[in-house]
Amino acid sequence: NSFCTLLVRRQSLSMTLAQPIHQRLEVERVLGNGTYGQVVRCLEHGANRRVAVKVAKPEPPYRRSAENEIFVLRSLQHCPRVLRFIDSFESDNRIHIVTELLQKNLYEALKDARFRRMSLRRVRDVAESVLTAIAELHSIGYMHCDIKPENVMQRGKCEGADDIVMIDFGSVRKVAENQYYDVQSLWYRAPEVMCGLPYTTKIDSWSIGCLLYELHTGMPLFPGDNEQDSMAQIVGVVGRPSATAMGFGTKTMMFDFEPSSAVDPYVLQTNLEGDDTQVTL
Structure with a gap:
């Protein structure tokens, strides 16, 4: 059931609302933009829950940053004070990090x-x-x-x-x-x-x-x-x-x-x- 095994349909970093980036993820809105790339709110079909997806830019520094973040999040999932990691996948040379959706x-x-x-x-x-x-x-x-x-x-x-x-x-x-x-x-x-x-x-x-x-x-x-x-x-x-x-x-x-x-x-x-x-x- 890993997100990584499913096809990704998104073709560019700038996402249109309601455009599916994943067979189980549908983009609802952009939450933020930064030097690293973009964070979007998605509806995860099947689980019927909303998640956050951080999309890193494809350049090597941003890939390394995303890889470091995935390692740390995986290592700290026993700590409830750390953002809950759900999964990660790659498309178009961009790393996507799926996490719990927070409030503000x-x-x-x-x-x-x-x-x-x-x-x-x-x-x-x-x-x-x-x-x-x-x-x-x-x-x-x-x-x-x-x-x-x-x-x-x-x-x-x-x-x-x-x-x-x-x-x-x-x-x-x-x-x-x-x-x-x-x-x-x-x-x-x-x-x-x-x-x-x-x-x-x-x-x-x-x-x-x-x-x-x-x-x-x-x-x-x-x-x-x-x-x-x-x-x-x-x-x-x-x-x-x-x-x-x-x-x-x-x-x-x-x-x-x-x-x-x-x-x-x-x-x-x-x-x-x-x-x-x-x-x-």
Whole structure:
């Protein structure tokens, strides 16, 4: 009964409503478009349920991203705080990922509430769910690298933390792949990424902190226009990076402030030249 064994009739990435892309899937509406491709809502005939289908672009980077996402989703299906994977198939050199259909993401929830702060109880529910999902992800050796309100969704079928689901694992990196700096959305980007330092799973912790602040206040914590602006805002709150961090970082030359001589409480554990080194930001 695998979706993969059935023929796919869709011929282009831009889908017309009610156009069948699969003998058991009928496209009803486009849910979103992005750099990766497109997400559509489909009716699955036979099972009489609606599902979401993520359609990746055919270029190699997007294929790799989709393959990584499938691996992670399969590996984390025991965790109820992670998007439920149903199946995947390929057509026209495009990978399709079929998952449960969710209600809305947390950015949409904030927008619907006119960016009024969420209750502390609701923020705690989000924290419990996201931290559980990310801990499971880290346990299999991956970092999410794109935690933000748009990538946390509500099932809309229950109360509490069980209603909150982590999605979009297309940007994941293995823990050892910690010197690629095209990761994380700007407002949720950790300072070690901006500085060009080897990073750890703690970059996800940074993003979660930014996320929870935004949910409880209705406003983003570091809404920079670019990395220089974001880093200036971060420095205004937590202080300047240390001289060690500024010396090791490959991107620090873009910042025009002097390094701190004080020992800051934020310490990044890296693995530079094979040694367990502490780099104080």
